[in-house]
Amino acid sequence: MSLLDDIRRPSVDYAPSIWGDIFLPFASNSSTEVNESVKQQAQILKEEVKKMFHPPTNQNIKQTLNFIDSIQRLDVFKKLKNEQGNFKEILEKDVQGLCSLYEAGNLRTRGEDILEEACDLAYSRLNSLANNPSLAAQINYCLRRPYNKSIARSEARYHMTLYQQDPSHNNQILLNFAKLDFNILQKLHQREIGALTKYVGMLIVVENSDFVRKVPYARDRLVECYVWPLAIYCEPERSIGRMFIGRVYGVIALLDDTYDAYGTVQELDLFTEAIQRWDISIIASLPKCMKVVFDAIMELFGEMELLTAQSGKSSFVVPHFKQAVCDLIKAYMVEAQWCHEGYIPTYDEYKANGFVTSTGPLCITMLTCLEEFVTEDLLNWISSDPIIIKVVSIIVRVLDDMASHKLEQERVHVASAVECCMKQYNTSQEEAYNHIHKDVEDCWKVINEECLKLNDIPRSLLDFIVNFARISEITYENHLDRFTNGKLWKDYISSLLLVPICIDGENI
Structure with a gap:
């Protein structure tokens, strides 16, 4: 028996992926081909919708605003406007008006006391009306997912259903355009996740070994890993970025599980040093599965260099990417040391490290590295930990912690944000959740506030950053970890990747 066999490791029994090879057929272009006539129809409808931005003079302001609101919620506005968007609020004494007021309240900044009060008032009033069966669905969705905290893609699908059920919304051209656009883009996303599934399958064949057996402690969450970059940006021109970042998230999940659910503090110390120095010889004595993770990281660095070589930007892009990975590894090591020592940091101390373990800085660095607008100055700004990236990352970290807190009490685990908050403020668990x-x-x-101030940062990048927080609001809604427990996310993912929207009773 080897020394490795004598080591007692944390015991985590993650459920297998619920998806299996369901997406593998999509790797074939023929299965995701969009008929040319469908593309032409979508283009015709797009031109018709553009004309609607020049309404007749007898159309009142409410009709115009309802049209603009529909365009925004059906997720076709970005195809018909420039980079800058304008906010317009309507205050009415009805449910629609209250929902609009609540939506406006979710755009408040610090110190906007009047808007804060209006938001609280709208929330309270809507809650009191939620028992009405005819209003419950609309109100509950508004309260759960205000538009500013929602992902446009899933928001669009939901509002297409509402739109066609509401007699006041009778613009069939707009609705059909939104449906066609959604379905056409869904075909591309299917092809991407199909290619990722095929790639992982090929790795298993080449290695002549079951990946799950080689890294037995890791969560198999390829599809869930892809959904995060899909939520951050869904546009066709960012297909390569989505697929690469989906793979990176898969490796990040391996890293997280290695530090959280497998390695001893001594092993992790060596592993951390090996990553910092890019020296595989350091991990010669470590378990084979940790070498597999190390190799996966090295492969990603090589691929990032290839993806950015043609633009001539790899000389400054790759070092920033590597540094972001190193920062994440070091933050994971801090948590591993806390766990080993049984140390519970203060809530503030935990957040200072946790905004890095959220993977926010690394994710945003990756997204930027693959964009045409990337510059060294922009990457330097990201690595300086600007406040918008910090607060977005803290949202991701603490929402994840609140969702996983109960399960983690069943095993040895680093103190979560909940426990750290309880310690710092000497409160109960319920009070910690409220805090x-x-x-x-x-x-x-x-x-x-930062989105209004950062005029020198590309609007696309700000959207990426905010979408990182938005997808976490959905992933960990109601304190449920949908990333780890795939069954909880099945319907949501199916609506994005498997089920097309019917148009006149047919699927394209």
């Missing part, structure tokens, strides 16, 4: 929820709301105010 963290308020913290999240305050972070959103800072996000709104």
Whole structure:
């Protein structure tokens, strides 16, 4: 028996992926081909919708605003406008008006007391009306997912259903365009996740070994890993970036599970040093599965260099990418040391490290590295830990912690944000949850404020950053970890990747 066999490791029994090879057929172009006539129809409808931006003079302001609101919620506005968007609010004494007021309130910044009060009032009034069966669905969705905290892609699908059920919305051209656009883009996303599934399958064949057996402690969450970059940006021109970042997220999940659910503190110390120095000889004595993770990281660095070589930017892009990975590894090591020592940091101390373990800085660095607008100055700005990236990352970290807190009490685990908050403020668990929820709301105010101030940062990058917080709101909604427990996310992912929207009773 070897020394490795004598080591007692944490015991985590993650469920297998619920998806299996369901997406593998999509790797074939023929299965995701969009008929040319469908593309032409979408283009014709797009031109018709553009004409609607020049309404007749007898159309009143409410009709115009309802049209603009529909365009935004059906996720076709970005195809018909420039980079800058304008906010317009309508205050009415009905449910629609209250929902609009609540939506406006979610755009508040720090110190906007009147808007804060209006938001609270709208929330309270809508809650009191939610028992009405005819209004419950609309109200509950509004309260759960205000537009500013939602992902446009899933928001669009939901509002297409509402739109066609509401007799006041009778613009069939707009609705059909939104449906066609959604379905055409879904075909591309299917092809991407199919290619990723095929890639992982080929790795298993080449290695002549079951990956799950080689890294037995890791979560198999390829599809869930792809959904995060899909939520951050869904546009056709960012296909390569989505697929690469989906793979990176898969490796990040391996890293997270290696530090959280497998390695001893001594092994992790060596592994951390090996990554910092890019020296595989350091991990010669470590388990084979940790070498597999090391090799996966090295492969990603090589691929990032290839992806950015043609633009001539790899000389400054790759070092920033590597440094972001190193920073994440070091932050994971801090948590591993805390766990080993049984140390519970203060909530503030935990957040200072946790905004890095959220993977926010690394994710945003990756997204930027693959964009045409990337510059060394922009990457330097990201690596300086600007406040918007910090607060977005804190949202991701603490929402994840609140969702996984209960399960983690069943094993040895680093103290979560919940335990750290309880310690710092000497509160109960329930009070800690309330405190963290308020913290999240305050972070959103800072996000709104920074988005108004950062005029020198590309609008696309700001959208990426905010979408990182938005997808976490969906992933960990109601304190449920949908990333780890795939069954909880099945319907949501199916609506994005498997089920097309019917148009006149047919699928394209």
